[in-house]
Amino acid sequence: MEKAFMDMVNSNRALIFKVCSLYCDDQEDRKDLFQEIVLQLWRSFPHFRGQSSAGTWIYKVALNTAISNFRKETRKPGSKPLTTAELEIPDITSTRGDQENNDVLKQAIGRLNNIEKAIILLYLDEKSYEEMSEIIGISISNVGVKINRIKNKLSNLIKTY
Amino acid sequence: MNIDQLKTQWQRFDQKLQITQQLNEQLITSMLKERSRSRIALINRSNMTYLVLMTITMAFLGGILAGNPFDFRYTWQYIPYGILLAGVILAIISLIKSLLHFNVDLNAVNLQSFLQKTIAECEKSKRMQRWFGIMIFSAGLLTAFSFLPKKLENKEPWQAFAETGLMLFITLTIYFAAFRLGAFKDRRQAAFRDDWQELQQLRSLSADLRNE
Numbered sequence: 001m002e003k004a005f006m007d008m009v010n011s012n013r014a015l016i017f018k019v020c021s022l023y024c025d026d027q028e029d030r031k032d033l034f035q036e037i038v039l040q041l042w043r044s045f046p047h048f049r050g051q052s053s054a055g056t057w058i059y060k061v062a063l064n065t066a067i068s069n070f071r072k073e074t075r076k077p078g079s080k081p082l083t084t085a086e087l088e089i090p091d092i093t094s095t096r097g098d099q100e101n102n103d104v105l106k107q108a109i110g111r112l113n114n115i116e117k118a119i120i121l122l123y124l125d126e127k128s129y130e131e132m133s134e135i136i137g138i139s140i141s142n143v144g145v146k147i148n149r150i151k152n153k154l155s156n157l158i159k160t161y
Numbered sequence: 162m163n164i165d166q167l168k169t170q171w172q173r174f175d176q177k178l179q180i181t182q183q184l185n186e187q188l189i190t191s192m193l194k195e196r197s198r199s200r201i202a203l204i205n206r207s208n209m210t211y212l213v214l215m216t217i218t219m220a221f222l223g224g225i226l227a228g229n230p231f232d233f234r235y236t237w238q239y240i241p242y243g244i245l246l247a248g249v250i251l252a253i254i255s256l257i258k259s260l261l262h263f264n265v266d267l268n269a270v271n272l273q274s275f276l277q278k279t280i281a282e283c284e285k286s287k288r289m290q291r292w293f294g295i296m297i298f299s300a301g302l303l304t305a306f307s308f309l310p311k312k313l314e315n316k317e318p319w320q321a322f323a324e325t326g327l328m329l330f331i332t333l334t335i336y337f338a339a340f341r342l343g344a345f346k347d348r349r350q351a352a353f354r355d356d357w358q359e360l361q362q363l364r365s366l367s368a369d370l371r372n373e
Contacts, residue, residue: 006189009184010183013178013181018174018175034192039195042193064272064275067366087188088181092174101166101170102170105167105170108167113366124168125175134271135271136271136272137273155164
C-alpha cells in the first residue's frame with residue numbers, strides 16, 4: 001500500500017503544490033500545508049476505491065485540508081519537521097515568463113476568498129463542471145454561475161493593476 | 162492582462178511544477194510520521210484529553226459518593242458532588258459520541274459538507290468546554306455548604322457561618338486570582354479568540370456556498 005500511495009502522491013505532486021501555492025504565501029507555510037495534505041491523504045487512502053479519479057480525490061482532500069482543516073500552530077523550537085530542509089515548493093512568481101504577469105496573477109488570485117480560490121484553481125486546471133461540482137459540493141449550474149462571477153471579479157482586479 | 166493570459170500564465174506555472182524533482186520515499190515517510198495539526202485532529206486530541214480527565218474525575222466523585230470520606234449526614238450535602246458527577250457522566254457520553262462519529266472520511270465528503278461538519282464539531286466542542294467550566298465553578302462554590310451541618314454541630318452558628326463564608330471567599334479568591342494571573346487567559350484566551358475568528362471565517366465560507 002505504501003508504494004502505491006507514494007507513487008500516487010508523486011505523480012500528483014504538482015496538484016498538491018498548486019493548492020499549497022494558492023493558499024499560502026510563505027514557503028514554510030506551504031511546506032506545512034503540503035505535509036498536512038499528505039498526512040490526510042494517507043489517512044483516507046485505505047478508503048479510496050477509485051469511484052472517482054485519483055486527481056478528483058486528491059483535490060477533495062487537499063482543498064478540504066487547505067480551507068477548513070488546516071490550523072497553524074506555533075512550532076516549538078527544535079521540533080522542525082524533516083520536510084522543511086528537503087522540500088521546495090515553487091511560488092507562482094518564480095514562473096518563467098513575464099515577471100509582471102506573474103505578479104498580477106498572484107495578486108489577483110490572492111484577493112479571492114478561499115472558496116473562490118478553490119473554484120478558480122479547478123477552472124484553471126480545466127476540470128469539468130461535473131468534477132468541480134463533485135469536489136466543491138454545489139450543483140453544476142451553480143458552478144457555472146460561480147465561475148462567471150469569479151472571472152468578472154478577476155477581470156476587474158486585473159484592470160486595476 | 163486578460164483571463165486568457167492569466168490562464169496561459171497558470172499553465173506555465175503548472176509546467177514548472179510538473180518537472181519538479183520527485184519526492185523520495187524517506188521524505189514522504191517522514192511526513193507521515195508527523196502529528197497532524199489539522200482542525201479535526203486537534204478537536205479529537207482535545208476530546209481525548211477531556212475524556213481521560215472526565216474518567217478520572219468520575220472515579221474520584223464515585224469514591225466520594227460511595228465512601229463518604231467527609232462524614233456527610235444529610236443527602237443534600239452530596240448535591241454538589243451529585244451535580245458534578247451527573248455532568249461528568251453526560252460529558253463522557255458526549256465525548257465518546259463525538260470521538261466515534263467525528264471520523265470524517267475525507268474521500269467521501271465534498272467541501273461544502275466538510276465545512277458544515279467541521280463547524281458543527283467546533284461549536285459542540287466549544288459548548289462543552291464552556292459548560293464544563295460553569296459546572297466546575299458552581300460545584301466549587303456549592304461544596305462549601307456541604308460542610309456546614311458538621312460545623313453547626315461542633316461550633317457556634319456564627320462561627321460555622323463565618324467559616325463557610327470564609328471558604329466561599331477563599332474559593333472565589335482562588336478563581337479570581339487564577340483568572341487575573343492569566344491561568345485561563347494566557348493559555349486559552351488567545352486560542353479561543355483564534356478559534357472564534359476561524360469559526361466566523363468557516364461560517365462565511367459555508368454560507369457563501371449554500372447561498373448560491
